[in-house]
Amino acid sequence: MSVVPAQQSGGGGGSSGLYDVLELVLDRGLVIDAFVRVSLVGIEILKIDVRVVVASVDTYLRFAEACNRLDLESGPNKSPGLPEIVGEVTESGARGKSKGALSGAAETISDAFSQARGEGEKESQTQSRPRARKAPARRKEEQE
């Protein structure tokens, strides 16, 4: 979506960017063997392999339901890259569903991702679909 890169000005501050850099702060960076590192118990959750989650019966059922709900008239007969499709997706709250697909145990972190995405989404909603329902995104933010 049309989000300007976060933290353009020096990289400080925003906590919404934290979850996206978490992996870097915790997992990259210089390690010096003469120094001790703090224990990271509980953080390994980031490493869960997405493929395990995708190939589950739950996912199949969910995809099947999602396909049933898709408006076929606007699907195969139109070029899939058309912007209206993005609008549609935004409006029907795909955010919550894709979270369902791709998250397993990493629920908290995914929520944070969703929140960050929701922010960007709101921007594009205001631009392209002023009447779009915003309630789902907002509810999510309040939970945070």
Place this chain on the structure above:
Amino acid sequence: MSTYVYGITASSHPALPEDATGVGQPSLPIRLLTAGELTAVVSDAPEDLRPKRRDLLAHQNVLAEAGVAGCVLPMRFGSVADDDDAVTQVLQERQEHYLERLRELDGKVEYNVKATHVEEAVLHLVMAENAEVRALAEANRRSGGGSYDDKIRLGEMVAASVKAKESDDAQRVRSELTPTAAAVSVGPESTGWLLSVSFLVARDEAEHFVAAVQQIRDENPHLELRVNGPLPPYSFVEPGPAEPAGSTAGADAGAQ
């Protein structure tokens, strides 16, 4: 009192603001330890340091602030030395190595790109491209959703297509952005994204990099790209054999 280390920079590096603070609650004041041509950005280490949101942010913010004035080699979160002397000793012992890294990374910053699918847009694509999926979905719909087995069959087909798209898209985003970067480092797989990859970008090339990202967004409405940067070069501090396992899968690919 043990010493928390944020990063290493050149001693010619401009000082941080007087009141800069880092990890701990309340935040502990930042100090600079200099040995020869190197300076370590440190603070006292809190007794019960854990990877909490607040401390992770503090670590990141100190590095971001220090990085504005010039290259800083970022430490991984949670690096604690016995005391200040242990830090300056490391600076002395490995001065040549760190100076070389600072020279190499000078004027360059890291941009991390994470890609996810916009699910319904991807499902549209899958249906549009695959007549069999389309027919099955339509049949299920007519019969009020289809039987359990029908659903599983449809879902499995869709999941396979989505998965194939994930890896195609990941590959494509990576290769389209690589020409604008000095180095590339592929991040771990996770449930949060279909691609996480870091690019080392010269500051004065950043504009091109950001434009390239925007172009991918414009051309792929089914992809969501989240860009974080400029960041300290977390993924590019150690290209040598001392490299921590798992942090570098693609660093070699982009080394040149």
